[in-house]
Amino acid sequence: MPRLPHTLSDGMEIAVELKRSAKKNLILRPVDAQTIAINLPPFVSERRLHTWLRGNETLLRQTLAKGAKTLPAADSLPDWIWYHGIPTALTACERETVCLRPSEILIPDQTAARQKQRLRRFLNERAAEYLLPRLAEHAAALNLHPAAMALSNAKTFWGVCRSRTGIRLNWRLVGAPEYVADYVCIHELCHLPHPNHSPRFWSMVNAHTPHTEAAKSWLKAHGRELFALG
Known part of the structure; x- marks a missing residue:
């Protein structure tokens, strides 16, 4: 799956995993605290996607927050x-x-x-x-x-x-x-x-x-x- 780097307004680097099988609308899914998967229609260009990402930072942060909640397992401590x-x-x-x-x-x-x-x-x-x-x-x-x-x-x-x-x-x-x-x-x-x-x-x-x-x-x-x- 192609990965696109994107920088949020505070300088935080995130990754956007792209899939092109959506029919009309962009579909977002959290992967982890720094990665979002987006399914978009084939006709949406990368330039248009960058514009959309810059204009929808609140939605991106909300989606990332959902991914962050799944990161650590409560029953284990890292080595x-x-x-x-x-x-x-x-x-x-x-x-x-x-x-x-x-x-x-x-x-x-x-x-x-x-x-x-x-x-x-x-x-x-x-x-x-x-x-x-x-x-x-x-x-x-x-x-x-x-x-x-x-x-x-x-x-x-x-x-x-x-x-x-x-x-x-x-x-x-x-x-x-x-x-x-x-x-x-x-x-x-x-x-x-x-x-x-x-x-x-x-x-x-x-x-x-x-x-x-x-x-x-x-x-x-x-x-x-x-x-x-x-």
């Missing part, structure tokens, strides 16, 4: 997760707290559901330490000041910028390498003067980070894996 861009083993042990070691996270030997709950809480705390100071540092360097800075539990975006509510970063970016976290921070900050994805917006992003394409490629390759805990 490893990404942490700061490093594959990090998850090891059950006889202890009462979650403990971070080089390339390993120790978790109390409990049910998988309880382990996920405790690990998510631990990673949210680490995300606040990893992402928010980084965002504040970039904001000071760019002399751009969002109304607020916080984390989000979003299923369909890595960051969001609103003039009234400020910038929120997806806590799951605690798993991404530093250059990816930096890119998302700068991407959202550049939306303060440019609330769009115009050439001026991308010019500003690229002026402040040399890692735009590398970061987008990493998220495209590994972004789904950051949702291993739901």
Whole structure:
């Protein structure tokens, strides 16, 4: 099945799996948190499809959210997760707290559901330490000041910028390498003067980070894996 890359307004890369057997209307189906399957009529050109995708982002996000709900199994814990861009083993042990070691996270030997709950809480705390100071540092360097800075539990975006509510970063970016976290921070900050994805917006992003394409490629390759805990 052909796959078409598409970038949402917040810079999140998703994949669109195409099938051409629909008679009249486009039919959407969620695959996972970053993939949508679309069945479209043969007469719809790829250019027209791109226009439709740009004009129906709300529907795309709703469909992605449905796919995200099916990702993690509640009765199992993954063998490893990404942490700061490093594959990090998850090891059950006889202890009462979650403990971070080089390339390993120790978790109390409990049910998988309880382990996920405790690990998510631990990673949210680490995300606040990893992402928010980084965002504040970039904001000071760019002399751009969002109304607020916080984390989000979003299923369909890595960051969001609103003039009234400020910038929120997806806590799951605690798993991404530093250059990816930096890119998302700068991407959202550049939306303060440019609330769009115009050439001026991308010019500003690229002026402040040399890692735009590398970061987008990493998220495209590994972004789904950051949702291993739901």
